[in-house]
Amino acid sequence: MARPQTAPPTLGPSGITAVLGPTNTGKTFYALERMAAHATGMIGLPLRLLAREVYEKMVARRGERAVAMITGEEKIIPPNPSYWVCTVEAMPLEREVSFLAIDEVQLAADPERGRIFTDRILHARGRNETLMLGSDTMAPILKRLIPDISFLGRERFSELTHTGHKKVTRLPRRTAIVAFSAENVYSIAELIRRQRGGAAVVMGALSPRTRNAQAALYNEGEVDYLVATDAIGMGLNMDIDHVAFAQGRKFDGRNARNLYPAEVGQIAGRAGRHVRDGTWGSTAECPPFHEDLIEQVTEHTFEPVTALQWRNPNVRFQSLPALLRSLEESPAIDGLVRARMDDDEDALRRLARRHDIRDMAKGGAALKLLWEVCQVPDFRKVTPDQHAIMLGELYEQLLERGSIRSEWAELQLGRLDNPNGDVDALSNRIAHVRTWTYLSHRSGWLDHAALFQKEARRIEDRLSDVLHEKLTQRFVDRRTSVLLKRLKDDAPLLAGVRNNGEVVVEGEFVGRLLGFQFILDPKAKGPHEKQVRFAALKALQPELMARASALAAAKPEEFRLEDGGMIHWRHGAVAQLVKGPQPLRPDFKFIAMEHMPASAVSAIEERLRGFIADRVEGLAGPLVQLQAALNRPSDSPEALSPGARGVAFRLVENFGAISRRPVADEVKALTQDERAGLRKLGVRFGEYTLHMPALLKPAPAQFLGLLWSLWSEAEPGSFAMPQAGATSVEADEKIPHAFWYAVGYRPSGSRAVRIDMLERLAQEIRQAREKGGREGFEANQRMMSLVGVSGEAFEDILKNLGYKKQTVEREVKVEAPVVADPVAETVEDPAATAARALPEEAAEAPLIEIAGAPADDGGLPHEAQTPEDGNGGGTVEAAEAPAATEPSVTEAAAEPAPAETEAPAAEAPSEPVMETVTLWRYQPPRQNRGGGQQRRGKPGGQDQRADGKRRGGPPKGKGGGKRPPKDKGPRTFSAGPKKKKEADPDSPFAVLANLKKD
Structure with a gap:
């Protein structure tokens, strides 16, 4: 493999050298080394994004005061700069520099932008050294146009291998997926987000600030996938291992056509970084590439460029017809072809049809101004007629006033300062702002141009930041992307739990920790749900152990017993009551303790049993004491008699309340001393019920209802508790009567009446009966x-x-x-x-x-x-x-x-x-x-x-x-005396009954 050469080349008589080779050969790096060796220099680059990257590198070498940057919408010009970094269209050729370089010269054959690159190849020169950087395919045509040019060949640092067709979901990490329409870019990015955590998006339609932010998102490793247009093929230094083509055709502005082999090679060559090998292939709906094309790309052998696009740079401004005729001239040099009509020429011809424009565009200065207005780029990508209408308005103001009206410019620019809307709406506004950025940099076109430049930059930056956020929100699942990357790298995860239970891993919200139960964020569910959950639980192990220790030493007031028997601690449920060996001894089961070690679980279990025992003693204390009296030895002085034990057992069995009728015989058999003993234990002998008044309060009644549900194996909470303070409620016939007695109510017809209120009603009735007599x-x-x-x-x-x-x-x-x-x-x-x-x-x-x-x-x-x-x-x-x-x-x-x-x-x-x-x-x-x-x-x-x-x-x-x-x-009864029935003389009971009635 060849290494980058930094030594000066052998210059020909003209001092022009063509540095040619495939991608990843260090051509741009070599040009910067050569420019830094000169006192002054200028380099023309194909993209604003690449110009920004090179500008930052030169600033790092020479400082901000020594480097200027000029693009169509951005100018950074310090006083007396030594080095100029520009887009090819924005190169200030009137400035003389010692060194000059033109990057990606093969674009001279491009139907859209080729004429600009051709003009720079023919006319842009450095005083001492000129470099032309590009593909090997340019060697023959450059030799024909510049006979004394010298050549410096560059070899690729790494190999490029074709891997065939793969599904989008099976593409490896650090892959760039290339499509040629915004619709396809968005749909693929959405698929990558769902399947792989997210992707960065790079398109030519995005503002430079947004594209830089998206490229940084990929280069810094926050996402492992990049979905882009062919903009990435123009010298961008991206850490790409694999390039996958999602489309094999593109629209070149006029027609939809198949990709040229050289275009495929230029884009696929972005795979591999320096000495690291790269791969390329197809994906999605792109059909497999032909074997001949694969060989050309892999071996970097493409058909040489035979003709460059050209348009007459020496236009004439004597009249409007003369200007149009000069634009139609054909090249006189072999190897050049007349470029197709560009947007500026099309706008000129549309405006020339208007009588008012033809009348105003008379004379050299007015016609020259019209041509300059027509060269305003169509950043908005509207229809040609709409673009021509805006250019006509600009021309009228510039010709009549000498500048654009500030009020009109402020109104147009102010309408764009709106960060609301979706990705397409924001992109459209940024395109409009770029138009005003371009106009503000045209000398003399706007009063207070510096203020408009500053305001346009502020709005564009604001909209670009919002657009970056929208793209990130739409196409990047940061949480999944970061966690998957950390898990694959086997790096330690940083996790924390906020006061409200939110779990944050590596700065990303992944769910909530309620007690010891981890609840995954619903948005994290999908193909990587298991990986995200595993990452969260792995990071939460220290927190779970700390919580276990805190729970084992928790105070009683830290626990809450909620409806359904759920025991809550801090902000979540840790256990649930279940049926135990006795009615007053419920058991419990843990909730989400499967990730805790056995040693921690045993300490928690002991603490929870203590809390349950305290709660039973506190809320059902009288019933606990009654049960304890049943367990006293028979020879104890305070032991209950057999008759009293029977009544006490029935009360404990029925959770403190029972109808008097079933135990009427047992109650009648009790002596006064036995009754007094039960009264000391809190038992009340009512007219209709035997109950314990202390258990009729709302808290004990609700707790006893829960215990009854557990003991009877009913679903906790299946029977609604009466509202606190209600003297009677409607009695659902589906609810067992035993439940009503457990919660302190007695079923009475269609109502369930609170026991103490029913006994008071009985007293009222007794008093009324005494007054009413027999009637x-x-x-x-x-x-x-x-x-x-x-x-x-x-x-x-x-x-x-x-x-x-x-x-x-x-x-x-x-x-x-x-x-x-x-x-x-x-x-x-x-x-x-x-x-x-x-x-x-x-x-x-x-x-x-x-x-x-x-x-x-x-x-x-x-x-x-x-x-x-x-x-x-x-x-x-x-x-x-x-x-x-x-x-x-x-x-x-x-x-x-x-x-x-x-x-x-x-x-x-x-x-x-x-x-x-x-x-x-x-x-x-x-x-x-x-x-x-x-x-x-x-x-x-x-x-x-x-x-x-x-x-x-x-x-x-x-x-x-x-x-x-x-x-x-x-x-109906009459108020008069009733006739007495004659007593049966043979029945002494009947005679006695009649005597009592008398």
């Missing part, structure tokens, strides 16, 4: 307020408790209107005043009218709960419920009496009136043939086990037993 009692607003319902819902509760309604007509006396003495002052009765002050609905409380429903025998009959229901004269257990608030006798006596000075009133005789009222009367359960009470299939009628199943075998029928007779409607 029954009337329901009142206080009773309804205790359970939070009225109307049919309240009547359903009463029926479930064993009461039956009946309609009664009774005689009441209605006082006649009182005629007061007109002279005396009227004194109103305070009771009437209070009644008038009540709300209308309270003053006129309607009577309860409901449809018949089967009664429930969930409660014990009132007649059975007398002092004799215990062992020889016990107290009434219902008295333990909180007393209902009633006006005291003292308060009633304190009410003011009518004044003694009240004027006498004349009273009319009263008349008897019959009114209909609804009374409720307890209906005892029917007796079965065996003498015992028949259980009915309603809530409370049978014992409820903790798992929701009934004791004593399956119930009879759908409702669990024989239904009572249906209510056939209200019955």
Whole structure:
């Protein structure tokens, strides 16, 4: 392999040397070495991006004050620079320099730009040395045009090998994929993003700043793939190992054609860097290349260039027709061909058709100005007519005023300062800005040109940065790209967890760490999901160990027990409660602990068991104490008696509450001492339930509901907990009754009533029955307020408790209107005043009218709960419920009496009136043939086990037993005395029953 030559070449008589060879031969590097050896120098390059790269290298050698850069839209000219780095079109040939170089001279054969390169080959010269850099194909034509030129051959530093066709998803890292349309570039880049993490995008339509940023994205290794147009074939130094052609045809501005072998070689030659070998091939929809073309590219043997594009540089400005004729002249030198009509000539011919332009373009200066305006490039890539219209506007202003109106320029430029929109919209705005950048650098065309140059540069840089971000967001998955690269390089990963649980690996967000559970970011899911997850967990190992240590030493307040039995620590769930060996001893299972070592897991397990035990003790303490009393030895002084143990066991089994009816016999068998012992343990003997009041609070009730769900193996959270403070809720028939008892509610018809409220309702009913006597009692607003319902819902509760309604007509006396003495002052009765002050609905409380429903025998009959229901004269257990608030006798006596000075009133005789009222009367359960009470299939009628199943075998029928007779409607009773039934003289029990009724 040949090494780069830095020694001066052997110059011919003209001092011109052609440095020719394939790509990756160091030609541009050699030219810079030679330019640095001269006091002054100039180099013309084919691309602005390459000009920027060479400029930065020369600045590093000689400093910013010594180097200038000129492109079509950018000028950096310090005072008295020694070296000029330019695009070929922008070379200031009027400046004399010691050294001059023209890069990529083979572009002189290009139909679009060839005429400019041809002109520089023929006329651009350095005072002492001139270099022409390019392909070997230029040797014959250069020898013909410049007979005394000398040649310096360069050999490629590395080999270039063809590898055939590969799918896009199977292309190796450090690959450049070449396409020839923006649509194909974007679609391939999107595919690479999904499959390989992302790609950089380089196209000629992008601004130099955006292309530099995208090229840096690839060169710095943030992405391993580059999707580009043939712009990369013009001397860009990219770290490319493989070049893949996604298309084999291109549109050259006029026609779609197959790629020339030399073009394929120029692009494919970008593979390989210095002495590292490169490969090339095809991909996507590009068909495999022909064997002859593959051999030409691999061996760097192409057909020589036989003709260069040329256009007459010596145009004449005597008249518009003379200018057009001079542009049509053919070359007189062999080896040159007249170039096709370019954009500037096309614009001139379009403007020449306008009468106003022809009238203005008379005379040498006006015509020359028109030609200069027509040479403004069409950066916007609009239609030729639209471009000509803008050029006509510019020409009119320049000819009339001598400069472009500042107000118009500011308006046009200000409209472009908008960073919103997609990639295409931003690219279009940048193209418009480039037009104004070009105009601002034309001498004398804009007043305050420096300000416009600065403003245009600011807008273009801003839009270019936003465009770079948009391209990166659209075509680069930084996270996947960085992590895959790190994993492949086996480099240590830097990871961290923010306070909100966000996991950041190598600066990229990859997911969240909730407790010990890593949740991958949904955007990271795809072909590389496993690799990203592996990288994150590998980087999180130190953090997981630190969390394990912190959890093992966590304080109780750091834990939270959420709905469904989830135990949370810090910001995530670490375990979930499951069924344990006993109702009050739930077990747990870990969540996302599979990546923790066994030593750390054992410490966490011990800490969680302690937290669960503390929570059971704190929320279900009375039940825990009751269970502990069951475990005391029988010879202990505080041991429960067998009868009390049976009741206590039933309470523990049913999570602290049970209907009184199933255990009625056991309760009656208890002595007062046994009852007192249970009361000390927190047991309350209610009229309808045996319960523990301390467990009725919202927190314990919710916890017991969770324990019941775990013990009965129901799905945690499948049964909604009653809202805290609700006195009754609608009872879903699908919910087992045992669940309601566990959470402190008793199923009563269509409602579930909180146990303490139900016992208070029982006390209110008992007081009302004492006042109403045998006829029954009337329901009142206080009773309804205790359970939070009225109307049919309240009547359903009463029926479930064993009461039956009946309609009664009774005689009441209605006082006649009182005629007061007109002279005396009227004194109103305070009771009437209070009644008038009540709300209308309270003053006129309607009577309860409901449809018949089967009664429930969930409660014990009132007649059975007398002092004799215990062992020889016990107290009434219902008295333990909180007393209902009633006006005291003292308060009633304190009410003011009518004044003694009240004027006498004349009273009319009263008349008897019959009114209909609804009374409720307890209906005892029917007796079965065996003498015992028949259980009915309603809530409370049978014992409820903790798992929701009934004791004593399956119930009879759908409702669990024989239904009572249906209510056939209200019955009317007269207020008069009832006829007594004659007692059977042979039945002493019947006679005794009639005596009691008397």
